[in-house]
Amino acid sequence: MSRAIHLTSTLTRTYPWLTAPLIISAPMRIMSGPALAVAVSRAGGLGFLGPNTTTQNIATDLAEVSSLLQSPHPPLPGSPTSHLPIGVGFQLWSDDLNTAITTIKQYRPCAVWLFAPANGQSDLDTWSARIRAAVPGTQIWVQIGTVSEATTLLSGREKPDAVVVQGAEAGGHGRANDGMGLMVLLPEIADVLAGSGIMVFGAGGIADGRGAAAALCLGAEGVVMGTRFLAAEEARISKGYQGEVVRVRDGAVMTTRTLLYNHLRGTFGWPQEYSPRTIVNRSWREFQAGRAFEELKRLHDEALKAGDEGWGAEGRLATYAGAAVGLIHEVKDAGTIVREVREQVWERLGGEKGRL
Amino acid sequence: MSRAIHLTSTLTRTYPWLTAPLIISAPMRIMSGPALAVAVSRAGGLGFLGPNTTTQNIATDLAEVSSLLQSPHPPLPGSPTSHLPIGVGFQLWSDDLNTAITTIKQYRPCAVWLFAPANGQSDLDTWSARIRAAVPGTQIWVQIGTVSEATTLLSGREKPDAVVVQGAEAGGHGRANDGMGLMVLLPEIADVLAGSGIMVFGAGGIADGRGAAAALCLGAEGVVMGTRFLAAEEARISKGYQGEVVRVRDGAVMTTRTLLYNHLRGTFGWPQEYSPRTIVNRSWREFQAGRAFEELKRLHDEALKAGDEGWGAEGRLATYAGAAVGLIHEVKDAGTIVREVREQVWERLGGEKGRL
Numbered sequence: 001m002s003r004a005i006h007l008t009s010t011l012t013r014t015y016p017w018l019t020a021p022l023i024i025s026a027p028m029r030i031m032s033g034p035a036l037a038v039a040v041s042r043a044g045g046l047g048f049l050g051p052n053t054t055t056q057n058i059a060t061d062l063a064e065v066s067s068l069l070q071s072p073h074p075p076l077p078g079s080p081t082s083h084l085p086i087g088v089g090f091q092l093w094s095d096d097l098n099t100a101i102t103t104i105k106q107y108r109p110c111a112v113w114l115f116a117p118a119n120g121q122s123d124l125d126t127w128s129a130r131i132r133a134a135v136p137g138t139q140i141w142v143q144i145g146t147v148s149e150a151t152t153l154l155s156g157r158e159k160p161d162a163v164v165v166q167g168a169e170a171g172g173h174g175r176a177n178d179g180m181g182l183m184v185l186l187p188e189i190a191d192v193l194a195g196s197g198i199m200v201f202g203a204g205g206i207a208d209g210r211g212a213a214a215a216l217c218l219g220a221e222g223v224v225m226g227t228r229f230l231a232a233e234e235a236r237i238s239k240g241y242q243g244e245v246v247r248v249r250d251g252a253v254m255t256t257r258t259l260l261y262n263h264l265r266g267t268f269g270w271p272q273e274y275s276p277r278t279i280v281n282r283s284w285r286e287f288q289a290g291r292a293f294e295e296l297k298r299l300h301d302e303a304l305k306a307g308d309e310g311w312g313a314e315g316r317l318a319t320y321a322g323a324a325v326g327l328i329h330e331v332k333d334a335g336t337i338v339r340e341v342r343e344q345v346w347e348r349l350g351g352e353k354g355r356l
Numbered sequence: 357m358s359r360a361i362h363l364t365s366t367l368t369r370t371y372p373w374l375t376a377p378l379i380i381s382a383p384m385r386i387m388s389g390p391a392l393a394v395a396v397s398r399a400g401g402l403g404f405l406g407p408n409t410t411t412q413n414i415a416t417d418l419a420e421v422s423s424l425l426q427s428p429h430p431p432l433p434g435s436p437t438s439h440l441p442i443g444v445g446f447q448l449w450s451d452d453l454n455t456a457i458t459t460i461k462q463y464r465p466c467a468v469w470l471f472a473p474a475n476g477q478s479d480l481d482t483w484s485a486r487i488r489a490a491v492p493g494t495q496i497w498v499q500i501g502t503v504s505e506a507t508t509l510l511s512g513r514e515k516p517d518a519v520v521v522q523g524a525e526a527g528g529h530g531r532a533n534d535g536m537g538l539m540v541l542l543p544e545i546a547d548v549l550a551g552s553g554i555m556v557f558g559a560g561g562i563a564d565g566r567g568a569a570a571a572l573c574l575g576a577e578g579v580v581m582g583t584r585f586l587a588a589e590e591a592r593i594s595k596g597y598q599g600e601v602v603r604v605r606d607g608a609v610m611t612t613r614t615l616l617y618n619h620l621r622g623t624f625g626w627p628q629e630y631s632p633r634t635i636v637n638r639s640w641r642e643f644q645a646g647r648a649f650e651e652l653k654r655l656h657d658e659a660l661k662a663g664d665e666g667w668g669a670e671g672r673l674a675t676y677a678g679a680a681v682g683l684i685h686e687v688k689d690a691g692t693i694v695r696e697v698r699e700q701v702w703e704r705l706g707g708e709k710g711r712l
Contacts, residue, residue, distance in 0.1 A: 003703070147609070167537060179608065180608030181679070182537060183537055183562070184682070187564070187683055205537060205540040210573055211539055213570075213573035214573040215539075218566050218570045250544070251536065252540070253504070323537070326540070326544045327547070348359070348573045348705075350358075
């Protein structure tokens with residue numbers, strides 16, 4: 001059995017319900033809701049709630065998580081009573097710290113995933129210190145996408161418990177201009193963080209056991225999937241959007257990083273270091289061909305009224321997704337996704353007598 | 357022991373001197389010369405000669421390979437007498453087919469690696485048919501970097517024996533605008549080629565056993581390293597250039613794809629689908645800042661006269677290299693590189709009783 005497949009003692013102590021290897025569902029804004037997060041943790045992974053339209057709404061989601069965890073399902077084996085066995089993601093530039101602290105205090109998620117600060121390390125330090133003071137034991141995860149962010153973290157006041165290294169293949173928001181494929185980024189950052197005691201997880205471009213096993217070989221202690229869980233039954237996502245995740249092939253050509261869909265949706269204010277990867281459709285093609293933004297905006301807003309029909313090859317709506325979209329062909333329940341990916345990792349790394 | 361580490365029966369039959377897992381040195385133009393290719397094959401890998409300034413010069417390199425193989429070193433175990441245990445790379449848009457055929461007939465390399473046709477599949481078909489007719493048993497490898505090239509290959513007249521899937525992390529020339537990290541590209545192409553009988557190798561961003569093991573998990577039957585071998589003692593490379601490969605960190609930021617250095621060197625004519633990844637230095641920074649090309653060209657040509665001093669952070673010369681450059685810190689002999697990477701793969705995939 002490969003060493004790469006083991007859970008470290010830190011992981012088993014902190015998240016006692018985990019089954020190796022650690023599979024994490026990314027905190028995708030709105031789409032990673034309570035049902036998805038709970039299903040992933042129930043399957044022995046670690047589910048994250050995504051940010052929401054307002055920070056306040058995360059409290060509503062956490063209340064639903066608590067309620068789902070008290071449902072007839074058996075409790076998670078080894079689950080601690082002190083913290084919820086799910087994590088929560090925050091977009092630092094847009095989320096409200098005080099509301100976040102109140103919420104974290106009330107619900108005690110096992111981990112908080114910090115991303116996209118407006119003021120870099122300084123914001124990360126502030127959030128981390130406040131969270132740690134408010135809820136001891138809640139782990140601090142920080143998402144980064146560059147070597148220099150890793151170097152900066154090491155000189156920060158508050159060292160995170162874990163770093164999520166996000167490769168350029170990832171969907172949704174990531175580094176706009178200085179990203180790199182996980183193949184290179186993960187080992188180079190792992191080298192920078194070696195000896196720091198910070199756990200390293202890999203994200204971006206992972207949609208099955210091949211990618212998951214690869215990330216573990218590259219040095220990750222756990223693997224994060226986002227786009228794969230957009231095609232989970234439990235995802236909080238429109239059918240039209242989900243249909244695109246299943247339909248699209250050739251992720252290199254059919255996805256791109258662009259701010260166009262943010263702007264069509266009226267989303268402004270992301271720090272300039274970030275841009276989202278999205279499936280391209282008619283809005284993008286016509287924008288490339290020179291059609292005026294105002295016209296595209298009008299057509300986008302009409303498409304929005306059409307609901308699920310607004311997505312598709314001829315659709316106009318935002319369809320944020322990673323380049324691994326070409327590896328996803330079927331909607332499945334989240335527990336099955338977690339178990340299948342885990343099986344596939346064991347096939348690759350578990351050895352001939354792998355399943356101990 | 358993981359299945360991923362095995363050599364298939366096709367590989368052992370075709371290249372009987374190989375030791376698992378298959379480590380391949382890329383055919384880097386000029387820099388992959390006879391000493392490097394022979395050292396890699398002697399270590400149980402598969403060494404490739406790169407293209408040269410003219411197709412005729414490849415014959416000179418092959419003559420040297422033959423002579424090196426007859427040197428006091430013991431012959432490769434299990435090496436076939438019918439073919440040379442090294443491969444040769446051709447740049448189809450610039451190499452001369454008739455000269456190539458004469459050379460291949462005379463020296464019988466075990467594999468020919470075809471790259472960058474001016475006329476896509478049609479050129480690949482022509483070259484493949486001529487090579488197969490001239491030298492039965494010489495394997496045809498084709499380098500691709502997109503899903504659509506894989507689809508096109510399947511409908512071509514001449515199916516290659518192997519495909520090298522090159523991720524966007526790779527150094528030197530690769531896909532200019534439609535590339536993608538190996539993490540996603542390799543499994544998606546492997547799915548397209550499944551059942552075709554075509555072997556799949558992975559290239560781009562691999563510089564140590566972590567990347568090599570990852571590529572095997574992603575579905576490769578062998579892994580190609582280029583930049584790592586630029587820092588081999590046997591590479592045909594200036595010391596100034598090699599020093600940069602060892603010095604540079606943060607491959608995401610310190611390398612980029614640009615045609616600037618091709619043009620500074622007076623290289624024109626590459627098909628528009630391709631551009632090279634290079635370490636950035638003063639020429640690029642000043643070009644970004646708006647300095648006129650003619651001036652940069654003059655300064656470049658002066659730097660050329662300075663020899664090794666022309667490279668470095670303040671240098672001006674072309675320094676083609678992959679994004680994995682940040683993982684390479686030391687010049688080693690090629691045999692050591694091959695053996696160390698193999699060891700590192702075994703540590704990850706070989707299991708607790710791995711070394712059988």
